[in-house]
Each structure stands twice: as C-alpha cells, then as structure tokens.
Amino acid sequence: MPLSAIAINCTLKRSGGEQSSTDRMIGLLADELRKHEVEVRDTIRIADHDIKPGVSSDEGEGDAWPDIRRRILDCDILIFGTPVWLGQMSSLAKRVLERMDAFLDETDDQGRMPSFGKVAVAGIVGNEDGAHAITADLFQALNDVGWTIPSAASDYWVGEAMQSKDFKDLPQIPDPVKQGAAMLGANAAHLAKLLQQQPYPGVPEGS
Amino acid sequence: MPLSAIAINCTLKRSGGEQSSTDRMIGLLADELRKHEVEVRDTIRIADHDIKPGVSSDEGEGDAWPDIRRRILDCDILIFGTPVWLGQMSSLAKRVLERMDAFLDETDDQGRMPSFGKVAVAGIVGNEDGAHAITADLFQALNDVGWTIPSAASDYWVGEAMQSKDFKDLPQIPDPVKQGAAMLGANAAHLAKLLQQQPYPGVPEGS
Amino acid sequence: MPLSAIAINCTLKRSGGEQSSTDRMIGLLADELRKHEVEVRDTIRIADHDIKPGVSSDEGEGDAWPDIRRRILDCDILIFGTPVWLGQMSSLAKRVLERMDAFLDETDDQGRMPSFGKVAVAGIVGNEDGAHAITADLFQALNDVGWTIPSAASDYWVGEAMQSKDFKDLPQIPDPVKQGAAMLGANAAHLAKLLQQQPYPGVPEGS
Amino acid sequence: MPLSAIAINCTLKRSGGEQSSTDRMIGLLADELRKHEVEVRDTIRIADHDIKPGVSSDEGEGDAWPDIRRRILDCDILIFGTPVWLGQMSSLAKRVLERMDAFLDETDDQGRMPSFGKVAVAGIVGNEDGAHAITADLFQALNDVGWTIPSAASDYWVGEAMQSKDFKDLPQIPDPVKQGAAMLGANAAHLAKLLQQQPYPGVPEGS
Numbered sequence: 006m007p008l009s010a011i012a013i014n015c016t017l018k019r020s021g022g023e024q025s026s027t028d029r030m031i032g033l034l035a036d037e038l039r040k041h042e043v044e045v046r047d048t049i050r051i052a053d054h055d056i057k058p059g060v061s062s063d064e065g066e067g068d069a070w071p072d073i074r075r076r077i078l079d080c081d082i083l084i085f086g087t088p089v090w091l092g093q094m095s096s097l098a099k100r101v102l103e104r105m106d107a108f109l110d111e112t113d114d115q116g117r118m119p120s121f122g123k124v125a126v127a128g129i130v131g132n133e134d135g136a137h138a139i140t141a142d143l144f145q146a147l148n149d150v151g152w153t154i155p156s157a158a159s160d161y162w163v164g165e166a167m168q169s170k171d172f173k174d175l176p177q178i179p180d181p182v183k184q185g186a187a188m189l190g191a192n193a194a195h196l197a198k199l200l201q202q203q204p205y206p207g208v209p210e211g212s
Numbered sequence: 213m214p215l216s217a218i219a220i221n222c223t224l225k226r227s228g229g230e231q232s233s234t235d236r237m238i239g240l241l242a243d244e245l246r247k248h249e250v251e252v253r254d255t256i257r258i259a260d261h262d263i264k265p266g267v268s269s270d271e272g273e274g275d276a277w278p279d280i281r282r283r284i285l286d287c288d289i290l291i292f293g294t295p296v297w298l299g300q301m302s303s304l305a306k307r308v309l310e311r312m313d314a315f316l317d318e319t320d321d322q323g324r325m326p327s328f329g330k331v332a333v334a335g336i337v338g339n340e341d342g343a344h345a346i347t348a349d350l351f352q353a354l355n356d357v358g359w360t361i362p363s364a365a366s367d368y369w370v371g372e373a374m375q376s377k378d379f380k381d382l383p384q385i386p387d388p389v390k391q392g393a394a395m396l397g398a399n400a401a402h403l404a405k406l407l408q409q410q411p412y413p414g415v416p417e418g419s
Numbered sequence: 420m421p422l423s424a425i426a427i428n429c430t431l432k433r434s435g436g437e438q439s440s441t442d443r444m445i446g447l448l449a450d451e452l453r454k455h456e457v458e459v460r461d462t463i464r465i466a467d468h469d470i471k472p473g474v475s476s477d478e479g480e481g482d483a484w485p486d487i488r489r490r491i492l493d494c495d496i497l498i499f500g501t502p503v504w505l506g507q508m509s510s511l512a513k514r515v516l517e518r519m520d521a522f523l524d525e526t527d528d529q530g531r532m533p534s535f536g537k538v539a540v541a542g543i544v545g546n547e548d549g550a551h552a553i554t555a556d557l558f559q560a561l562n563d564v565g566w567t568i569p570s571a572a573s574d575y576w577v578g579e580a581m582q583s584k585d586f587k588d589l590p591q592i593p594d595p596v597k598q599g600a601a602m603l604g605a606n607a608a609h610l611a612k613l614l615q616q617q618p619y620p621g622v623p624e625g626s
Numbered sequence: 627m628p629l630s631a632i633a634i635n636c637t638l639k640r641s642g643g644e645q646s647s648t649d650r651m652i653g654l655l656a657d658e659l660r661k662h663e664v665e666v667r668d669t670i671r672i673a674d675h676d677i678k679p680g681v682s683s684d685e686g687e688g689d690a691w692p693d694i695r696r697r698i699l700d701c702d703i704l705i706f707g708t709p710v711w712l713g714q715m716s717s718l719a720k721r722v723l724e725r726m727d728a729f730l731d732e733t734d735d736q737g738r739m740p741s742f743g744k745v746a747v748a749g750i751v752g753n754e755d756g757a758h759a760i761t762a763d764l765f766q767a768l769n770d771v772g773w774t775i776p777s778a779a780s781d782y783w784v785g786e787a788m789q790s791k792d793f794k795d796l797p798q799i800p801d802p803v804k805q806g807a808a809m810l811g812a813n814a815a816h817l818a819k820l821l822q823q824q825p826y827p828g829v830p831e832g833s
Contacts, residue, residue: 017472017473017474017517052472058431058466058509058510058511059431060431060504090474090517090520091516091517091519091520091559091560091563091564091758092559092560092563092757092758092759092761092762093513093516093556093560093758094513095472095513095517096472096510096511096513096514096516096517097472097510099507099508099509099510099513100510102505102507102510103431103504103505103509103510105505106504106505116391116395118363118364120363121363122363133784134755134756134757134758134782134784135755135758135759136713136755136787137352137356137712137713137714137755137756137759138713138756138758138759138762140352140355140356140713141348141349141351141352141713141759142348142507142556144348144351144352144355144361145344145347145348145351145352145366145505145506146505146506146507148347148351148361148363148364148365148366149344149347149364149366149505149506150505151363151364152363153360153361153362153363153403154351154355154360154361155360155412156325156327156328156329156355156358156359156360156412157325157355157356157358158355159352159355159356161755161787162786162787162788163754163755163784163786163787164786164787165783165784165785165786165800166757166782166783166784166785166800166802166803167783167800167802167803167806168800168802179786179787179788179789181787181788181789182787182788184323184415185788187415188323188414188415191412191413191414191415192412195410195412195413196360196407196412199406199407199410200403200406203402203406205362205363205398205399205402205403206398206402207395207398208391208394208395208398224679224680224681224724259679265638265673265716265717265718266638267638267711297681297724297727298551298723298724298726298727298766298767298770298771299550299551299552299554299555299766299767299770300551300720300723300763300767301720302679302720302724303679303717303718303720303721303723303724304679304717306714306715306716306717306720307717309712309714310638310711310712310716310717312712313711313712340577341548341549341550341551341575341577342548342551342552343506343548343580344505344506344507344548344549344552345506345549345551345552345555347506348506348552349714349763352712352713353712353713353714356712356713357712368548368580369579369580369581370547370548370577370579370580371579371580372576372577372578372579372593373550373575373576373577373578373593373595373596374576374593374595374596374599375593375595386579386580386581386582388580388581388582389580389581392581530805530809532777532778534777535777536777551766551770554766554769554770555762555763555765555766556762558762558765558766558769558775559758559761559762559765559766559780562761562765562775562777562778562779562780563758563761563778563780565777565778566777567774567775567776567777567817568765568769568774568775569774569826570739570741570742570743570769570772570773570774570826571739571769571770571772572769573766573769573770598737598829601829602737602828602829605826605827605828605829606826609824609826609827610774610821610826613820613821613824614817614820617816617820619776619777619812619813619816619817620812620816621809621812622805622808622809622812
C-alpha cells in the first residue's frame with residue numbers, strides 16, 4: 006500500500022492573506038517525502054477551522070476537530086508545522102496536541118492508540134530562536150499520545166537573534182535546511198513503510 | 213541477530229550506597245525488554261565515571277566517555293534513566309547528551325550518524341513532578357543526534373506535588389507504571405528489530 | 420495607592436459546569452494576597468471569551484482581548500492560573516501569552532513595556548506531573564514581555580504519576596501547597612508595592 | 627550600601643584557551659550594571675573548578691561548591707552565563723542549579739532561602755537557536771530556589787539556524803543585543819536596590 010502524509014499548518018493567520026513561512030517549510034518537507042513515493046495530501050491550515058478547546062475527540066456542535074482528526078489518522082505520516090512566537094509553538098499547535106489527548110483512552114484490545122504505527126515530523130519556522138524548545142514540547146506530547154519519531158525528525162529555520170527576517174522572504178532556502186529536509190523525508194518514509202508493513206503488536210489487556 | 217540493550221543511570225549518587233530509585237525503574241524496563249528476547253547488558257552508573265565536559269567524542273586523558281560511547285553504540289536500544297532535580301534532568305544526564313553532540317559530525321557517506329537505526333527510551337523517577345519536562349528535553353536532544361523514538365517511549369513515576377516519597381521505597385510498583393513499561397518494552401523491541409533488519413538508507417552526500 | 424490583582428483561569432471548560440481545580444488554586448492564592456491588603460478583583464475565565472489568534476493588541480471585530488488586556492494592565496499583580504494537559508499549559512494559556520507579544524512594540528519613551536513594574540505569579544494544577552515545565556514556559560514568556568517574577572512565584576499541585584485525582588476533590592489542601600501560597604502572596608505583594616512606589620526607570624531611547 | 631554582582635560562566639572550556647563567547651556576553655552585561663553603580667566582582671569560570679554532583683551545600687573533600695556558593699551569596703545580583711549545546715544549557719550550568727537545590731532547606735525562621743532578595747539575570751550565547759528554552763529552564767529553576775527575576779532579564783545572541791558563527795567573532799555586537807543589555811542592567815540594578823533596602827518579610831514558621 007502506498008504511503009500517505011498530511012500536513013497541518015499552525016500559523017496564526019488564516020488562508021488568503023500573505024504567504025505563510027510555515028507553508029514554505031511544509032512544502033519543502035512534502036517535496037522530500039514525495040521523492041520516496043509518499044502521497045502528500047492536504048495541508049490543513051488550522052486557523053481556518055474552529056477546533057474547540059477540550060480533551061475529547063468530539064466537543065460537539067461546530068467542532069472542526071472530528072473531521073481533521075479523521076483526515077490525520079487516515080495517513081501514515083503527519084507533518085506538524087508551526088511558527089515560533091515568544092520562543093514557543095503557537096496556541097493553535099497547542100490546541101491540536103490537546104485534542105490528541107483523547108487518544109490515550111482510545112486504545113484497541115492490544116492497548117494501541119489510533120496513532121500507533123504512525124510517524125510524526127516537525128517543520129518549524131520563526132524570525133529568531135525557539136525551534137529546539139518547540140521540538141522538545143512537540144515530540145514529548147506527540148510521543149505521549151502514540152506517535153513514533155524517526156531519526157532527526159525536526160527541520161527548522163530561524164534567523165539571527167532579535168531580528169525579523171522571514172523564511173518566506175529568503176531568496177533561497179539555506180543548504181543545511183534543505184539537507185535536513187532530505188534526511189527527514191528519507192527517514193520518515195523508511196520508518197513509516199516498516200511500521201505499515203509490520204505494525205506494533207501492542208500488549209494484550211490484562212497481560 | 214539478537215537485539216541488545218544497555219542502560220545508563222544518571223543518578224547523582226555513586227554505586228555502593230543506598231539503592232537508586234532510577235535503578236528500580238531501569239530494572240522494570242529491562243525486564244520488559246527481556247520478554248522480547250532483548251539481551252540487556254550493563255547498567256552504566258554515570259556517577260561512577262569521569263565523563264569530561266566537552267562536545268567531542270574523546271576529551272583526552274582520563275575521559276571515561278570513549279569507552280561508554282562504544283558500549284552504548286554496540287547496542288540496539290538505549291535505556292536512558294535519570295532522576296528529577298528541580299523539575300529537570302540531572303547534570304550527569306545533561307553531560308551524556310552533550311557528548312553525543314559529536315555524532316552530528318560523525319556521519320557516514322550516506323549522512324547517517326552512528327546512532328541511526330538505534331532506539332532510545334526514557335525511564336524517569338522523582339519525588340514529585342518533572343517527568344514530562346525531562347521527556348521533552350531528552351527526546352529533542354536524543355532525536356537531534358540521531359536516535360529513533362518508538363511510540364510511548366517514556367515511563368516514569370513521580371509522587372504527589374511537594375512530597376518526598378521515593379520510588380525505591382514503594383511497596384509495589386503502581387499498575388499504570390507497569391503497563392507503561394510493558395508497552396514501552398514491546399514497542400522498543402519491535403522497532404529496534406525492524407531497524408536492525410532494514411536500516412535507514414540515509415541520503416548520499418551531495419544529492 | 421492600594422495594590423490590586425487580577426486572575427486568569429485558563430481551564431478548557433467554560434463557567435457554569437463543574438467546579439474548576441484551577442479556580443480552587445486561584446482562590447488559595449487570592450486569599451493570601453488579600454492578607455497583604457491586595458484588592459483581588461475578578462477571575463477571568465478565558466474559555467468564556469473569544470480571544471482571537473494573533474500577536475497584535477486588537478484583532479478586530481469580536482476580539483475579547485482588548486477588554487481583557489485592559490483589565491489585566493489595570494492591576495499590579497497577575498495570577499496566571501492554568502491546568503496541565505499532556506504535561507503542558509492549556510492552549511488558552513498559550514493564547515493569552517501570544518497576545519502579550521504585542522507588548523514588545525508598545526514601549527514608552529523610556530523603552531518600558533506596559534507590563535513593566537507589574538508582578539506575575541503562577542498557579543498550576545493537574546492530575547499528575549507537568550507543573551515545573553509550565554512554570555518554565557510561563558516565566559520565560561511572561562518575563563520576555565516585561566513581567567517581574569518575585570521569589571518562589573509558582574504554587575502548584577499535581578497528584579501521583581498517571582493517576583487521576585483532582586485538586587478540587589481533595590478533602591483539604593496539603594500543607595506544602597498552603598505554605599507555598601502564603602510565601603507567594605507575601606513575596607508578590609511586597610515586590611509589587613516596591614515597584615508601584617518606585618517604578619523601573621527604563622532606558623531612554625537612543626541612549 | 628553599594629550593590630554588588632558576580633558572574634558565572636558555564637562554558638565547557640577551561641580558562642586559558644581561546645576566548646569565550648559567553649565571556650563576551652557577560653562582559654556586556656557587567657558593563658551595563660556598572661553604569662548603575664553596581665560593583666561587578668569576578669566571573670567564575672565553572673569549568674575551572676570541581677563542583678561535585680549532589681544536592682547538598684557541601685559534598686565533602688575537594689568540592690569547589692562551598693566557596694563558589696559563598697561568593698555568589700555575598701552579592702546582590704547573579705549574572706548566569708551559559709552557552710547553548712543541542713538547544714539546551716550546558717551540563718555545568720545544570721550542575722550549578724542542582725547544587726542550589728539545597729537552598730530549599732536552608733530557610734531562616736521567616737521561611738526565607740539564602741537567595742531571597744537577590745536578583746538573577748541570564749546571558750546566553752550559541753551558534754544557533756536555544757536561548758528561549760534555556761531562559762525557561764533557568765528562570766524556573768532559579769526562581770524555585772528563591773531568586774527574583776527582574777523585567778526582561780535575559781539577554782542573548784544566537785546566529786541563523788544550523789550555522790556556526792560565534793558571538794566572540796562578531797565584528798560588533800548587534801544593536802538589539804546592546805539594547806537588551808542596557809535594559810537588563812537598569813532593571814536588575816533597580817530591583818536589587820529596592821530589595822536590598824526593603825527585604826522580603828517572609829512568612830513566620832507555623833503561621
């Protein structure tokens with residue numbers, strides 16, 4: 006079965022305005038995944054949707070999460086894209102993680118969460134500083150709720166401290182960021198393929 | 213080839229004194245790995261060794277890291293055990309991560325660090341609070357330097373806030389901690405086996 | 420001039436349902452501040468309001484932030500209350516911090532942000548683990564945007580790892596948490612009074 | 627009484643070799659403090675001393691901490707300087723924090739730790755990314771053990787993501803970093819003076 010990936014863009018801006026730096030990073034990672042025969046589906050711009058606060062999988066009337074949740078779990082690979090604000094991930098990125106808290110209670114009879122066997126990678130952009138802190142918080146939370154993290158799974162760009170250059174405005178993407186993307190794409194595709202073919206066995210309840 | 217694992221215990225106390233809570237956690241995780249036919253070798257008590265500050269793989273005369281580095285890289289799975297102090301990992305845990313910084317420059321001609329294809333898991337114990345913060349910092353740093361993180365790869369115990377109960381003194385290990393260990397063992401062994409049989413391909417230099 | 424304080428409760432639940440553990444913690448801290456002649460005004464339940472995503476002080480039509488921002492900046496002390504989810508602060512807490520990013524550009528001719536001379540403290544509750552991580556992220560972000568942090572400014576409660584006891588259901592608040600609140604109240608009131616009487620001088624532009 | 631400050635440099639390198647970027651940052655902050663009549667004493671290069679692992683104030687024979695602890699607590703202001711490695715503070719910085727854990731038990735009869743009324747600021751330098759994460763971990767740990775954090779108390783420099791420029795080699799220090807230092811110096815001196823003149827009252831035991 007061919008591998009599939011989906012991206013979420015947790016920028017604070019809705020679609021339709023200026024270009025998003027986070028989208029440029031997601032595009033870079035998506036292109037690398039495609040080189041490994043991964044079908045990269047949509048990028049979901051979180052700011053366009055009304056994901057309600059909460060820790061269940063459906064917070065009722067008007068909640069955009071059930072549909073987004075389904076689309077994420079339909080794929081083998083999640084590209085988690087977020088900008089940096091105050092050195093931390095956006096509140097929209099935090100909202101998505103929060104809603105995945107429900108996975109902890111949605112285990113099958115082998116104790117496996119719906120995210121088991123799926124692979125997550127991070128794409129992070131900011132004007133200056135914060136990518137490692139976000140990687141830490143992302144990987145801890147994503148791993149808690151069942152995602153597998155391939156080797157070297159975070160690609161990022163930030164500019165010099167306290168400056169305001171945007172990733173979207175760089176005339177070209179710096180080589181180390183491109184190389185990071187190439188390795189991330191190769192690692193994520195390889196690991197997702199292995200886990201698709203041979204899923205985690207889990208641990209039977211009561212064992 | 214049978215899988216092998218090694219543990220590091222980053223408690224601040226040398227061997228020979230009182231029992232280490234971190235050792236009890238490591239023991240729990242090691243037992244679970246053994247159920248999946250993983251040969252668990254030593255637990256290296258970091259406080260017994262003089263790992264020099266630095267970011268190279270050999271800081272010269274008297275540096276204990278080259279030998280510890282070799283023993284870690286001889287195995288497929290690393291159990292990273294650390295206590296919690298002030299809500300953060302110990303300075304000895306930090307020292308070990310720091311020395312792994314050198315992996316970034318020790319890539320083969322496919323761009324792969326020596327840790328590529330190896331799996332890391334965390335065992336964290338404290339009197340109260342701090343396990344998630346340490347998981348975050350550990351997984352970010354370990355993943356940066358090439359380790360793969362299986363699903364639900366951190367098992368931990370902390371007591372109620374601002375109290376001083378020790379994990380080593382619990383009459384029995386709480387069920388959720390045992391279940392976490394069982395799942396961690398199953399996931400780590402499964403993923404390490406897949407990566408042993410089918411290593412990451414890497415990305416050829418200059419591609 | 421008498422000191423004033425305001426609290427924000429970043430629970431994911433709207434008012435009107437079950438009691439909030441975060442409210443109980445805020446109540447404890449508020450009582451201690453009142454012992455030092457601080458007028459504690461409202462607790463703003465963030466989930467009741469529509470604070471828009473963004474990093475300006477007014478995101479337009481329907482944005483609840485301008486009013487909340489004004490009420491926060493009318494006071495000398497901010498009690499920042501948040502629950503723990505996945506070991507991290509709530510997305511609503513993150514949203515509030517994000518909106519304070521605008522303070523960085525709202526300096527007076529002495530370079531002082533609107534938060535200069537104001538004191539922030541944290542009240543954090545969860546079932547298990549995460550308070551130190553949230554304290555770290557909160558104090559970094561709040562301090563970046565100008566808040567002063569008095570000695571020992573975080574009070575928290577979390578239960579034993581991987582359990583589900585709620586702070587609101589404890590028959591009584593544990594002594595160390597009460598003592599933490601007493602010290603926090605004394606320290607915050609003392610420091611806020613000093614800064615009210617003798618504001619930071621700032622640094623003249625172009626000096 | 628004139629104010630005094632001391633700096634610690636947590637670079638991994640001993641004195642006597644190449645210049646330290648962290649020293650350059652410390653020098654910048656020290657100069658700003660001197661403009662406010664603060665006597666800035668030594669910079670303690672932690673790598674030159676053998677601070678033992680542990681969480682007491684004296685770990686016995688050969689432990690350099692008791693003397694360093696005394697020198698730090700003799701001053702009103704601590705400049706905490708650390709480099710960035712893997713997006714985190716150095717293991718030597720972590721060691722210093724760990725030893726301050728003992729302050730929690732060294733309270734006077736008003737419940738005040740030896741650090742009460744003292745002010746801490748951070749100076750952080752790295753090639754690329756990590757300053758906010760370190761600020762978070764530093765301020766949480768320092769505040770836990772009693773230090774007060776003045777407004778905007780972290781100054782830092784990191785270069786563009788994944789590059790290797792050193793702060794010590796910049797032909798000149800960028801303006802925003804200089805402005806950050808000027809504000810940090812003014813804020814720290816102001817707050818330390820207030821707290822020197824009017825110490826925290828603390829909370830009597832058993833109250």
